[in-house]
Amino acid sequence: MARTTEPGGTPVPQRLLAAATRLFAERGYDRTSVQEIVEAAGVTKGALYHYFGSKDDLLHEVYGRVLRLQQERLDAFADADAPVEQRLRDAAADVVVTTIENLDDASIFFRSMHHLSPEKDKQVRSERRRYHERFRALVEEGQRTGVFSTATPADLVVDYHFGSVHHLSTWYRPDGPLTPQEVADHLADLLLRALRP
Amino acid sequence: MARTTEPGGTPVPQRLLAAATRLFAERGYDRTSVQEIVEAAGVTKGALYHYFGSKDDLLHEVYGRVLRLQQERLDAFADADAPVEQRLRDAAADVVVTTIENLDDASIFFRSMHHLSPEKDKQVRSERRRYHERFRALVEEGQRTGVFSTATPADLVVDYHFGSVHHLSTWYRPDGPLTPQEVADHLADLLLRALRP
């Protein structure tokens, strides 16, 4: 058993996933070689292919983890017992905070999705759509009940906000002037202000 | 001699650039081979290396073209003789329209920037910063003169809007329900509404 978990007791698959996440974010999927991943994880190639079917599989796993986390959090905020403007604001801010806290995952997500195999791409897209739709439902609810302006189609509003989330990995620096929470509050505020009737 | 421009009279370097742009956008920089580029352009490898120092150079040229175009247009709108809210709205809408009209360039821009060599990356970043600053100056002008809310730092406002521009290549489809101009008007509207005092 000692073989499975030499450095620090973390099981091999997790070690591989962590190494891959860091490297994919650092240099991109195509620029990261399987050799570099296994070296960073302290195992051999054979071990990687024992647990993952392909390099592509590794990327897919990274996506899966992020998607599940974000969907859970969105569901929690959207289902909360609060006025819709509060629920939208909370959800909009939360996705900013968790994105900043997992900037590696985020940059991989937005930069490497086109490296997935067609079938995996399809699966990821469908999960993302579900996420998008849950968020859009919040906007539509507010529009129906008159607390949000109906000047802009809800779909566009959602893409507007997620564009800025997507963009975070391009400009946000942990040593910058704003904490993740401050950025989140500002961006959620911009969204809510744009939606004022 | 006319040998440089066999198919259709377009000079070889332009043909190469056009082919590279299309292919980089289609399959990404790393997934596009030099061989594919020269085949698409109807020339041989030697010709490519006669005009461009490297594959990386080709990417840099694509960036240069886009950056110059966008900077020129932004300068024109920002220098116009109109109230600041009008100038910002026009600039914000224009960048959306030209991005949609050059979605290939845009996807390359946002997805392949990390493939540039360090020195070229530095150069591109500095040009982008100049662009960002010009846009921010418009926001700040409006904040100073009281027509825009000062609730959000101008930098963040700019990143908010450019996130949505960046995001266009992810979701915009030419056969979708909205024309480029309609999308542009909506996104500019969201920006201006968010900035209402």
Add this chain to the structure above:
Amino acid sequence: MARTTEPGGTPVPQRLLAAATRLFAERGYDRTSVQEIVEAAGVTKGALYHYFGSKDDLLHEVYGRVLRLQQERLDAFADADAPVEQRLRDAAADVVVTTIENLDDASIFFRSMHHLSPEKDKQVRSERRRYHERFRALVEEGQRTGVFSTATPADLVVDYHFGSVHHLSTWYRPDGPLTPQEVADHLADLLLRALRP
């Protein structure tokens, strides 16, 4: 314990041998992975290496089975109490029928022999030589007693016939116009006709 024989009561080594035979015939020795064999046999790699020393060993066992079977049958026909032309005809036809009935073994035999390790190759060759010699003795007996022509060296006659047996796996199809017995009769007939003085 009954654990050795879960599916259908067949013991593990036989199950492995049967799976290997089918797969080696289907895709060749080199194209068949140990993993595929154990999966087809419903066991794990450890089990295979418990019973067989190596992949090469498995191939050797397949050969052994075929060689023993064919030698036994040839001996029976050659030792029979009948005129030599009858005994040769029966033996010649029988090897055709049993080869067709075990086409898998046959294709492995003729296509994969060069995959054996030197020592096993030597052993197989010596067993085959014994088989060849028994068959040749029949031809020589007929030549000595004047019922067969002596125009062709007996060795060559044997190789002539076994060439056609060898060739069966290339062209014989179970759904073709001839039954195994008909093919066998024709080929034995050709041999005997060629040997007419």
Add this chain to the structure above:
Amino acid sequence: MARTTEPGGTPVPQRLLAAATRLFAERGYDRTSVQEIVEAAGVTKGALYHYFGSKDDLLHEVYGRVLRLQQERLDAFADADAPVEQRLRDAAADVVVTTIENLDDASIFFRSMHHLSPEKDKQVRSERRRYHERFRALVEEGQRTGVFSTATPADLVVDYHFGSVHHLSTWYRPDGPLTPQEVADHLADLLLRALRP
């Protein structure tokens, strides 16, 4: 130009083909690595893939050469101006001689055909069929004109003979007691004797 033909003036593609032929015959297709081929030919892998699309392609080229040669020779003998029994005897003997003279090609042919990709396999099979049919036509002509026995279907007769040709690479040794021509005469004689009415 000196780069193309360092050792002995032979162009690179021919050098590669010769090396591949020898190695495929020696150790089989699967046991021969691309690395070994290029080392034997004195070039690098890149050069091989400049001329051949894949390892499989190399095998296909070997086949092509043999098939063309044999078809030409068969056509020449079959079209000759001589009685049909002479033409069949000459063709039957010639294929034995040329097979012995190119035993490398022959062993590759009969042992490695199943390594071809489906489409190339199809092509080779169709060329082989054409060869088989030309040969069969000679047998049928003799049967129609009464000089050959009709006891055996012509197809089977052809397979009987080609089985022995196929088999040559298994047993023929240049240092054995028989010259290629002697073997050829004996095998052709066996065929013709078997066909006596």
Add this chain to the structure above:
DNA sequence: TATGAATGAGCATTCATTCAT
């Protein structure tokens, strides 16, 4: 101004085998 043969390093993946349990 262009060709295209050749390089050489790198790539993802496969696989027979071992061994602690």
Add this chain to the structure above:
DNA sequence: TATGAATGAATGCTCATTCAT
């Protein structure tokens, strides 16, 4: 008697780049 995680070496193939012509 059997497991299955892990190894490590090898495999076929790709590709940006160079350079004699």
